[in-house]
Amino acid sequence: MGCRLPLQLASLGGPVGTPALAAAVSEAGGLGMIPNPSSAAAVEQLVEAARALTAQPIGVGFLIPFVVREAVVAAGAVAEVVEFFYGDPDPDLVRAAAAGGAVVGWQVGSIAEALAAERAGCGYVVVQGIEAGGHVRGTQPLDELLAQTTAGIGVPVVAAGGVGTAERAAALLAGGAAAIRVGTRFVAAEEADAHQTYTAMLIAASSGDTVLTEAFGVGWPNAPHRVLRSAVEAAERFEQPVVATLGDREIARFAPTTPIGEVRGEVAAMALYAGHSVDAVTRIQPAAEIVAELSQSF
Ligand SMILES: Cc1cc2nc3c(=O)[nH]c(=O)nc-3n(C[C@H](O)[C@H](O)[C@H](O)COP(=O)(O)O)c2cc1C
Secondary structure, three states, X not given: OOOOOOEEEOOOOOOOOOHHHHHXXXXXXXXXXXXXXXXXXXXXXXXXXXXXXXXXXXXXXXXXXXXXXXXXXXXXXXXXXXXXXXXXXXXXXXXXXXXXXXXXXXXXXXXXXXXXXXXXXXXXXXXXXXXXOEEOOOOOOHHHHHHHHHHHOOOOEEEEOOOOOHHHHHXXXXXXXXXXXXXXXXXXXXXXXXXXXXXXXXXHOOHHHEEEEOOOOOOOOOOOEEXXXXXXXXXXXXXXXXXXXXXXXXXXXXXXXXXXXXOEEOHHHOOOEOOHHHHHOOOOEOHHHHHHXXXXXX
């Protein structure tokens, strides 16, 4: 990828992942990711905003249920990396992104899906363990899936899900991962755009407070995700159809929308995504400090 450290910022929807966060991670030696742009103009604007802050490589992530092809083509032309998640690997989308020169990856939840991503032409895969925060594609613990995948495919394998400490990161690299991918820890980065109530709840929580559920499924049904259990309970208690607003947009109770800073309403009853790595979220920190902490033993 051209970055100094084998560490990737996860694409963080909401968007909790800002261009400033992506740039800070890239500038610190990792690979920063920009989440889910829905038009070519959005891709160009967001990547340009990150490029204003760093000359290091930048990636763009897309969620398959919401992907817009023209945005993928644009990302392939302006970013070093384009990545997809939450859908069967699609050779046409991989070609569309690779045509612009980007390295293309797919985040997967099983060895079968990893093999399909390799066949579709991906240059790397991210294997996501069941410990992960956000939407969870697979059903296996990360170590098991990593071992199966490194033995079974030829492209580099990035390990994601529950990675919160330097010790865990080093163990995964020793276990064959080409890099690690980190989400929840960066939600509490200074440069991220998470609502302060969400960040405070992550700081207070531990891995036992997370749950894998399909509860926040309005508009994205049958899609398991790991959140704070308290968020599901609060949403169950909250009886109004609209839980919060973002400008003039209403956010439905049980929508998968995660609260960014501008959200107003019952934030504690929204989708508060958190991985087992939440154990290591203890304060708000600059992203560069999180990168330095995680990569201590590389
Ligand atoms: C707040 C949040 C939002 C996420 N949004 C996305 C997304 O839009 N696209 C994506 O590929 N993965 C998304 N993920 C999942 C990550 O890619 C990754 O698998 C996960 O964060 C790894 O586990 P960890 O949170 O324990 O580090 C999200 C995760 C979190 C915590």
